[in-house]
Amino acid sequence: MTTELAPGTAARAHRAIDTLHALTYFVPEGNEEYTAVGLRPGRMGYFAARSAAMGPVPAAVVTATFYNFHPALVARHIPRAWTLASPDDVLGARLRVVDRSWRRLLGDDVLTGPEVAEAADLARRAAGALRPEGRTLYAAHAELPEPDEPHLRLWHAITLLREHRGDGHIAALLAADVSGLDALVTHTVTGRGFTEPAAKATRGWSDEEWGAAVESLRERGLLDADGLTPQGLALREKVEATTDELASAPWRTLGADGTARLTELGRSLSRQAVAAGAFPPDVFAPRR
Template sequence: MTPDPRLRAARRCHNVLNPLHSTHYFSPDLARELAAVGVADRDGAYFAARSAAMGAVGAGTVTAAFYNFKHDLVARHVPAVWRTASPAQVLAARARAVDTTLRRLIGEETLASPEMAEAAALALRAAEAGTRHARPLYAAHADLPVPDEPHMAYWHAATLLREHRGDGHLAALLGAGLDPVEALVSHVATGKGMAPKFLLATRGWSRAEYDAAAGRLRARGLLTADEDLTLTEEGARLRSGVEALTDELDRAPYEHLGEVGVARLTELATGFVGTALGNGAFPPDLIGKAG
């Protein structure tokens, strides 16, 4: 079946929107702002920042919504983190961190430019067509007010679009029969996933659990028998199918924006994220199979 070019265009657009949303997770500004409200632990800061839009939820809710984090790790920090800082305090700290991060990575002139205002309007138009049902992270963030400043409105919209696609992606992973660790390992095997050393440092799984998941994938015929993480033809088809279903579930925002709008948003977002990457937004070895 020939892939729908509109879905390919939507994925390209997402692929340049999502990294800008993600910059704050790798920024010292987030750690500093959350430490200022009492959340000094790195893992606790991440769980709090990303889940705060859902309110003072428990560990089960965060594990369900985030999918590939070990529940034991989540439960060490949630709901205890809400006794240190309220969701409202965390959201305010996150916003301050995002503002500082974007100013450093993209520059004041670009943030104040007509292009940024145009990108914000386009991204918000796309995000308004997202659906809330079965999408907890998108729905929670969609209930937050849109920031006034264009660069913060753009980041807010990029967050909505990221979480909308992400919520759908979890349904695709479930349908493919990939448990949380298998989802991580098979993504690494595509060459597009986060390097194992970063996964093992942040997701709570041990090397033994990671290797066991690789063994299960080999037993299913999804990875080759050697020790390298290499997808078999069947494995490549499975991962391709996951992405294709994710595209389909994420269709609405980009259809609402229209082909011309998607193309223009992709153009603008590519410029913004290129500048951020050039200014060191992410570790240089973040993606890959090594580690």
């Protein structure tokens, strides 16, 4: 049975649980576990871990599916990563990163408590509504075995929901003629995501390339000296609305009450993780 949800429900649910996935890209356990299986320190672990579900794919596939990373940055790490560690080894290391970091940030009492088990059950029910057509990263992760422990089951289900939504977001950006770099620029100027220095550093874009994208967006009437123009705001709102619609099936299936409960549980766990220092302080701009 599916139900209609109030506008913004899918986006709020996504934000509430996404932190619990995203923190694994910033915690020190990542470098420790990925280097232990043979990868080089730094960004190689991120590119290998997130793409390993697809197998030993080439750099072009990672660039295409991740969308907003500079191709040269990806090519510095992929496919070399697959000569140092197998995808299966990397996936095993990734689960250890999740397990160790969640235990450190949230504590064993929380992870073995009833709320994590409840959240895992709700997230699994939501993820059961997902379909693989046109969703490459989601489809790859959906083929992975589900872990046994409740907190790892929760993380796995969140990952399925996240990658499914991300695949749909790319489709929405393509339909709006917004490149990966354009998406980064228009996102950072809102002050609600990556800071500009962090976006450049983590995505591999130079000051010159960033500046060229800014100029192109100004020529299109999407950006001016004050930030996004009304046209730019409308375009981003359209992209986000399309993304929400393409990602709405799991939340309609879960229903308003189930979605509200998972949002509540996810928000509580995310706040605990952030308060425990899950992210570096200079990566994200403060919310306005």
